[in-house]
Amino acid sequence: MIIKILNGIGITIVILIVAAGVLFYLAMRQYDKQDSGVLVNNVIADTIPFTYSPSGHMLISVRIEGSKKSYPFILDSGASSFIFLHHSNEFDLEENGVALGMGGNGGFMINHFKNIDSIQIGRFKFHDINAKETDFTFSCFDDIYGIIGKEVMRHLTWQIDFENQTIIVVSDPDL
DSSP: OHHHHHHHHHHHHHHHHHHHHHHHHHHHHHGGGGGOOEEOSOOOEEEEEOEEOTTSOEEEEEEETTOSSOEEEEEOTTSOOEEEHHHHTTSOOEEEEEEEEEOTTSOEEEEEEEEEEEEEETTEEEEEEEEEEEOOOOGGGTTOOEEEOHHHHTTSEEEEETTTTEEEEESOTTO
């Protein structure tokens, strides 16, 4: 009887370890999607205005999926790109996987990747961006649609002029 119980416990532990390993592998594969995104036009430089949100974050205007309307996004070079859940239904974005993530407070969360076919920041256009969809419940983010993070920013050189609230963006860092 004890041998059957020990065998059952052993099999359960092996199954849990294998399941955890498979989940970890699948979650880690999703992080390659964060490095997606292609700069598609040959603009050399542009000056992009920014404002501050009530929380003190820099906000830039972004056009999504070829829209004529611009949406306020936080610009954050230390973050991934995000679409906030409370606004994601305004866009027809395709789900592109899930991943385990860690928030700024150190807690774990499950993120759904959304594929954004195109975005435009100033005159710069990008295709095939994957952004995480997440739920931020801070009232100061109610009118903000997401975060433009490292997936987009890595393609360009960004020089911030805080005094004039503009960002000089160049595609060739030698200019």
